Amino acid sequence: MKKAGPAVLSMSVALGLLYVFLYAPICYVIYTSFAADIVWPFPPSFTLSAYSDLFSSSLYGEALSNSLKLAAGSATISTLLAGAGAIGILRFRSRYRTVALLTFVAPLFVADLLIGISVLAFNARVLGLPGNLLSAMAANAVQGTSFGFLIILAQLVRYNWDMDDAAMVFGAKPFRCFIEITLPTIWPSLFGAYLISFILAFNNLEISFYNLGAIATLPSVAWGSLRFGLGPELFALATLVNGFVFVVFAVMYLLMKSGMVKFGYRGQ
């Protein structure tokens, strides 16, 4: 361990300040969601009324179930496409590799708003489809595929394909080889991609908004109620969603730790 010079010290301070900037609003929201008075929650007096309001509201209940369906559908499409794409690009040489790689990451470089309005215009005027859960699922999966692809790619670059090649040489069909050799090792990265594309679609506002027609999701209901100012139920909702995201990230962290160990055995 080197001794910390002034440069390292000031960079660590910057790190600390960024954490404060990112987490102070979140911590305050979590604290206030349990407070009786949301405007000035001091001295603390705790109540769960914000949560009981949230859970008894049929609007939020329906929005939650729509968000869950949307996220599960979008994440399933994203993970399947991204997993197949990443394996194809890493394992098999082809002169279309660069083109394929660029195609898979392209949606990251298009703003949500543009994806939202252009898919709306395409669906409504070219295909003649109304906005519904399915079209929003597909629109979200475009971006989810990119994020999932990057996550799977980042983990699989270190995967050693020799075992798979050996199985194939001994006559295993590609699908059997995938189930018995590849999947047991790479499932953490597929699961990670599923989780990330799930929460992206779950919390997405701008892509979903234009493609859902009149169907409400949690972000769109939150958007509607934020226009009338901060209400207690928004604090409770933000707390629950933050909690959910942090549980997912804790799972991801554990997966990456254990996943890396496994890749270590496989690699050099």
Add this chain to the structure above:
Amino acid sequence: MNGMSLRAAARRRPGLLFAALVAPGAVFITIGLLLPLLSIVVFSFWRTESYELYADWSLNNYFTLLSEAAYRIFFLRSLVTAVLVTLVCLICGWPVAYVIARYGGRYRLLLVLLLAAPFFTGIILRIAALQALLGPIGLINMALSIIGLNPIEALMYTQLASGLGLVYLFVPFMVTAIYLSLVNFNFELLEVAKINGARPWRAFVEITWPLNWIGTAIGMILVFIPCLANAVTPRFLGGPNATSFGMSLSQQFGETGTWALGSAMGVFLFLASLLAILCIAPTIHLKRSGFTGMAL
């Protein structure tokens, strides 16, 4: 199976398997991204009348965009905001990514995941949280009024607040991109520079910065593009004078129903982001950046 046919199969199969695995995703993205973008290019030359699109080809929408001062102001405001926010994220992101990548040790994955996590809670809830802290009835201004001071007016429905909101939303992208570049960077190069007499600052300018330009460039693009298209922070954090290009664009597809003009704005926005990518992309040299793939 004899040796010949095995080798022949191995030679023939990779291309086939590559296509079978990659094509579904590539086709999906083409249909879900490229065709919609092409369709708004087409609609941008059409005309809307009482919420209905008519295929009367003309350049009128682009003429409106370029001639009406309001759209020019909205676009310039979005552009200036996006450039400034990108620079602020860059200045905040570099030291943070650097200290995590170099000194984070076995906690660096945890540290960087904690920075990335807030991004995934969604734009609206993050803006609500920011308002709860900084807004007119937020913690800071209530505290100031209780001890008898004036609230911080600069944070109440101003363009500054809207820009700060953007930094809050997108700084995780910048940190993550720079971090991913730095974890692949060989810090021993800096030791070599030091032995050869380079001051730390010179070593940074001549070694660390150019060799990690790929992370910086990708981070800048990933922050710049959503900021340029930003439609949400001005609505909730900005005041009446904060209307952005993206906000006006979303109104064309919402309240006013002028899809043709909205499509032209979308094309304009897309071309502006493409221009930014085309300016940055040639400065990236994969080989010089020592790019070996990504690792977390």
